[in-house]
Amino acid sequence: MERIVDFFCRKEGPTWAILVATFACWTALIVSHEFLPWYVLAVVGGVITALHASLIHESVHCMRSAPKWFRASLFFVPLGVLYPYFIYVRDHTTHHRDADLTDPNRDPESFYYRQDAWQRMNPVMKMIMTANQTFAGRMILGPFIVTIRLIRVEIRRCLNRDGSNLRAWALHIAGLVLLFAIVSGWAGMPWWQYIVFIAYPGLAFSLIRSFIEHRSADAPDHRTAIVESGWFFGLLFLNNNLHVVHHRFPTMKWYEIPAYYRQHRQEIEQGNKGFVFRGYGEVIRRYLFKPTFAPVQPAV
Numbered sequence: 001m002e003r004i005v006d007f008f009c010r011k012e013g014p015t016w017a018i019l020v021a022t023f024a025c026w027t028a029l030i031v032s033h034e035f036l037p038w039y040v041l042a043v044v045g046g047v048i049t050a051l052h053a054s055l056i057h058e059s060v061h062c063m064r065s066a067p068k069w070f071r072a073s074l075f076f077v078p079l080g081v082l083y084p085y086f087i088y089v090r091d092h093t094t095h096h097r098d099a100d101l102t103d104p105n106r107d108p109e110s111f112y113y114r115q116d117a118w119q120r121m122n123p124v125m126k127m128i129m130t131a132n133q134t135f136a137g138r139m140i141l142g143p144f145i146v147t148i149r150l151i152r153v154e155i156r157r158c159l160n161r162d163g164s165n166l167r168a169w170a171l172h173i174a175g176l177v178l179l180f181a182i183v184s185g186w187a188g189m190p191w192w193q194y195i196v197f198i199a200y201p202g203l204a205f206s207l208i209r210s211f212i213e214h215r216s217a218d219a220p221d222h223r224t225a226i227v228e229s230g231w232f233f234g235l236l237f238l239n240n241n242l243h244v245v246h247h248r249f250p251t252m253k254w255y256e257i258p259a260y261y262r263q264h265r266q267e268i269e270q271g272n273k274g275f276v277f278r279g280y281g282e283v284i285r286r287y288l289f290k291p292t293f294a295p296v297q298p299a300v
Contacts, residue, residue: 011065014255015058018238019074022051026079030187030194041197047236049202052079054238054254060089061250077175080206081199082147084172087165096250098220104297111295112216118296133291135284138211143203209237212283215275216298222273226261229279234258241280244268 026048033041059071076085091108100106104114111132113121121129131137132145157165183189209227217223227233227241238254240246242261245268252260261268269276277283 012063012253015055015063015253018051018235019055022048022055026052029198030183030189033187033189033193038197041193042201045198046201046205049080049198050205051236051238053202053206054236054240056085056088057092057240058238058254060092061246062253064251076171077179078172079179079199080202081176081179081195082203083150084165084168085175086168086171096247098223098247101220101223102214102216102297109210110214112297113295114297129295130291133287133293133295134289135211135287136289138207139204142207142211143200146203146207205236208233208280209241212277212287212292213243215293217273219273221271222275224272224275226268226272226276227280227283228277233280244272 025044029036029041029045029048036044056075059075063071072085078085095101095107095109097106102110102112104110104112104117111129113129118126128141128145132141154165154169180191180194183194184191212225212227214223214225224244224247226244229237229241233241239257240254242257245252245257245261249260
């Protein structure tokens with residue numbers, strides 16, 4: 001039995017099992033959408049889409065038992081609608097240069113602004129970006145901000161005649177066509193309902209994880225958080241909430257992370273200077289309406 005379990009884990013069986021279950025639940029949800037109230041669609045659809053996003057993240061770092069082309073074929077259809085898979089792969093790989101974490105010019109996932117950019121920003125935008133650093137603001141405004149930021153970056157690329165992302169966008173559009181052929185053409189769900197009740201909540205749920213992941217600090221080791229959680233958020237985020245471990249060992253499989261964290265908990269908490277939360281309940285209590293930080297990069 002131990003050999004079977006070891007083989008199952010070495011071949012990333014738990015990941016493939018979660019992937020199959022995610023696609024099965026997603027299919028069942030869109031097929032039965034007519035019989036479900038909107039709030040059930042939003043909660044269940046959001047959870048499924050957020051879990052799919054966690055699996056995309058896992059595919060970037062692990063899932064080595066399958067070739068790259070096969071992993072890409074599984075995820076180029078964007079259940080979350082917004083982000084092209086291959087652009088995410090590149091940007092997230094860049095994000096893992098820990099020396100550049102939170103640097104708005106080098107970290108594609110940073111929510112900080114440079115001092116000069118912040119000073120040029122109008123007061124209304126400053127209020128919006130500060131509100132985005134509260135938990136309530138991140139849930140309400142975050143999906144819009146992430147979407148607009150992606151669009152602005154890509155428009156700037158086009159204006160600079162940079163065609164490096166054209167292939168990624170072409171595949172993304174092909175994936176969207178296939179997605180809505182299934183959602184609307186086959187299951188009969190209007191496209192706008194899918195975006196409002198499934199894709200948008202999924203992005204919002206994913207932003208729960210990234211809300212408190214990083215902060216600006218002089219030492220790179222002090223920039224990454226740990227958020228302990230129960231089984232639900234641990235599964236939803238594939239233990240990426242134990243974010244220090246993930247940044248130390250990006251290729252560590254998601255189901256191996258908790259054991260490592262338990263074994264090295266004290267050393268990890270000392271190493272990231274106590275940037276630790278005892279669950280998302282604590283995060284919400286502390287930052288529901290209070291900004292986690294000012295979104296302007298501290299002067300160095």
